[in-house]
Amino acid sequence: PLKHNSELFTLTYGALVTQLCKDYENDEEVNKQLDKMGYNIGVRLIEDFLARSSVGRCHDFRETADVIAKVAFKMYLGITPSVTNWSPAGDEFSLILESNPLVDFVELPDNHSNLVYSSLLCGVLRGALEMVQMAVDVRFAQDTLRGDNVTEIRMKFIKRIEENLPVGDE
Amino acid sequence: MEVRFTRGKSAILERSLTRPKTEVSVSAFALLFSEMVQYCQSRVYSVSELQARLADMGQGVGASLLDVLVMREKNGKRETKVLNILLFIKVNVWKALFGKEADKLDGFPAKVTVHWHKGTTLMIKFDEAVIARDKTLDGR
Numbered sequence: 001p002l003k004h005n006s007e008l009f010t011l012t013y014g015a016l017v018t019q020l021c022k023d024y025e026n027d028e029e030v031n032k033q034l035d036k037m038g039y040n041i042g043v044r045l046i047e048d049f050l051a052r053s054s055v056g057r058c059h060d061f062r063e064t065a066d067v068i069a070k071v072a073f074k075m076y077l078g079i080t081p082s083v084t085n086w087s088p089a090g091d092e093f094s095l096i097l098e099s100n101p102l103v104d105f106v107e108l109p110d111n112h113s114n115l116v117y118s119s120l121l122c123g124v125l126r127g128a129l130e131m132v133q134m135a136v137d138v139r140f141a142q143d144t145l146r147g148d149n150v151t152e153i154r155m156k157f158i159k160r161i162e163e164n165l166p167v168g169d170e
Numbered sequence: 171m172e173v174r175f176t177r178g179k180s181a182i183l184e185r186s187l188t189r190p191k192t193e194v195s196v197s198a199f200a201l202l203f204s205e206m207v208q209y210c211q212s213r214v215y216s217v218s219e220l221q222a223r224l225a226d227m228g229q230g231v232g233a234s235l236l237d238v239l240v241m242r243e244k245n246g247k248r249e250t251k252v253l254n255i256l257l258f259i260k261v262n263v264w265k266a267l268f269g270k271e272a273d274k275l276d277g278f279p280a281k282v283t284v285h286w287h288k289g290t291t292l293m294i295k296f297d298e299a300v301i302a303r304d305k306t307l308d309g310r
Contacts (some may be wrong), residue, residue, distance in 0.1 A: 008231070012202060017226075023213070075195055
């Protein structure tokens with residue numbers, strides 16, 4: 001498994017966000033665009049992930065959470081967020097990121113206070129899980145770039161996506 | 171370490187510039203880069219415009235990287251002679267980007283321009299296509 005130190009990655013992501021801020025009028029639009037691009041990445045990333053890890057199908061959302069935090073995040077971003085704050089129904093949890101290579105040495109300027117810099121991650125998680133038949137909602141509950149102590153991603157299970165069977169001849 | 175965003179004096183300026191310990195996978199970078207190329211493609215009408223957009227994005231990366239590398243590897247002393255600059259690129263920059271030195275000094279399309287602006291500023295403009303190609307070669 002090929003790895004490289006995160007500097008180029010961090011700078012490249014920064015170049016992308018900078019470009020998007022130039023191309024779009026406001027932070028909300030940039031957030032949406034980052035999320036969309038993340039989604040595109042996610043639907044491809046899942047195949048790479050399944051090919052490279054020996055993880056089988058997860059039996060429930062708890063297992064999914066663990067795999068995301070301990071295997072996927074470690075494999076791609078070199079970090080292991082912690083899984084906490086489970087809802088009583090077991091359909092919602094938080095990923096707490098102590099560090100995040102996307103935001104190394106990044107500061108948000110004052111005129112971009114609504115920018116959710118790491119929005120790409122939300123899209124990636126959503127896209128990847130959709131490809132394994134899980135519809136989820138992913139959002140940032142806390143963000144160190146916006147003054148919080150930690151970065152917290154909240155993931156909520158919406159529903160299982162039915163596998164579309166090919167339509168046979170009627 | 172205080173991570174809270176402070177107005178005025180920023181805590182980020184206190185952080186050290188040593189090589190980050192975190193390692194990201196090459197495929198993470200490849201997927202991100204591929205998405206960026208597709209994004210640019212959707213907004214231009216010609217190949218040369220695409221290359222220009224990518225090069226623009228790369229330029230910022232190169233400029234930041236230069237500062238970090240010069241600080242770290244050369245104690246803040248920037249090379250000013252052309253041959254030394256190229257050697258710097260061959261050894262330090264390529265190592266930082268791709269994990270190994272460039273094979274040969276001649277023959278890769280990277281434009282190095284010396285930019286005079288309030289003193290000597292070195293602008294290393296990376297052809298993003300080279301980075302992409304090299305990254306895929308590295309990935310094999």
